[in-house]
Amino acid sequence: MDWDTALTTFDSALVLLGRSDATRAAYRRDIVRLAEVTSERPPTSLSNRDIRHALARLHAGGLDGRSLSRMLSAWRGLYDCLIDRGLASANPCTGVHPPKSGHRLPKALPxxxxxxxxxxxxxxxxxxxxxxxxxxxxxxxxxxxxxxxxxxxxxxxxxxxxxxxxxxxxxxxxxxxxxxxxxxxxxxxxxxxxxxxxxxxxxxxxxxxxxxxxxxxxxxxxxxxxxxxxxHVSPHMLRHSFASHLLQSSSDLRAVQELLGHANLSTTQIYTSLDFQHLAQVYDTAHPRARKSAKARTDDDQSS
Structure with missing residues (x-):
């Protein structure tokens, strides 16, 4: 089986699952990258070691852990689909984990x-x-x-x-x-x-x-x-601003989760870091006994 056949099979499964055109296009791009870094070898010939080497090559090329995690998820989904249809016997992505990346906070407007x-x-x-x-x-x-x-x-x-x-x-x-x-x-x-x-x-x-x-x-x-x-202001920045400003005022994480439409609370919890940054800045600026300046706190955060 070649990559075109594998991609067509997977895309058909995604359509049945109701995935959007954008999601399907993103999966396709990620799987095409796997085909490229494995020299177009047939998808069912790849081993666990091949997947690890593919991640290592992409990481060396500048992709961070977040991007590689997304790619690995797409690859894993492809092989699960092929196994369900009897076109593959094992998932070479099993047990493979992407490299960790630094914690990235969403950008929000004051x-x-x-x-x-x-x-x-x-x-x-x-x-x-x-x-x-x-x-x-x-x-x-x-x-x-x-x-x-x-x-x-x-x-x-x-x-x-x-x-x-x-x-x-x-x-x-x-x-x-x-x-x-x-x-x-x-x-x-x-x-x-x-x-x-x-x-x-x-x-x-x-x-x-x-x-x-x-x-x-x-x-x-x-x-x-x-x-x-x-x-520069983007639509997603306004969404982040909505979430962080609401959390600063209410501290109701569950309510913010519902309003944002997050399936998991852990996705919403990233805004608690934004809220803490806001509180820390207020403390550093206003409290007469603050031990650190805002700059020193920022330097500490970046070095940790």
Missing amino acids: VDAAQQLLDAELAEETTLTCRDRAMFELLYSSGLRLTELTRLDVEDVDLAEQLVRVSGKGNKERLVPLGKQAATALQRWLAERQAVQGEVALFTNRNGTRLGGRQIEKRLARWSIVTGSER
Whole structure:
């Protein structure tokens, strides 16, 4: 069996499992990398040792533990699929672990920077800027993923109850609250929204069809420049900002988990590190008996 056959088999299985196009494309890229580093040897000829060597080569090429862990998961899934279909007898990924990588915290805007970004008054207000403001308010107000934002239909928004129905990973639905300012921005956008006949998407482009994720990223990057932001702002940064700011105020990790749509609490717990950093900065700045400056604490964190 060659790699094309293996990939086609695995992709068909992913379709049956309801995996998104983006997820399937990511799996394909990771498996193609395995084929490349093993010199296109037939997939069923690879051994446990071959998998370890493949990881070592990719690690030496600059990939970190997080990327390699994702790749290994894709490879393992491929072989599990082949075994289920009687096309392979063993999974060569069994017992293989990727190298560990450093703990990476998500980037989040300070509260005042987020407010400045969203409260900025533009020199010219147009239909597009009305739409953009509604999108960015919604990302920050409800902590949506970019793909969740692009999937929204008009009927998913309940302005009266201030709720949004979101289709998350694995097509799991959840209801999230809609902030007052986001609701106001959405109401204005809905009054100006134009769409081709039959288009149900909440956010549409100039042609009246559903707006894509890449377009949203570009509009937000442009918005951050126009409003004087000192950093590049991405949709995921607004989601991280939502989570960290909410946790700073409430300390309710379970509630934040539900709002973000995380399946596991451990995924949400990374924001407790962000919250501690915020508290440490307040202490270092305000307490008269603080033993360390903020710089010294940062240096300690980086060296640990």
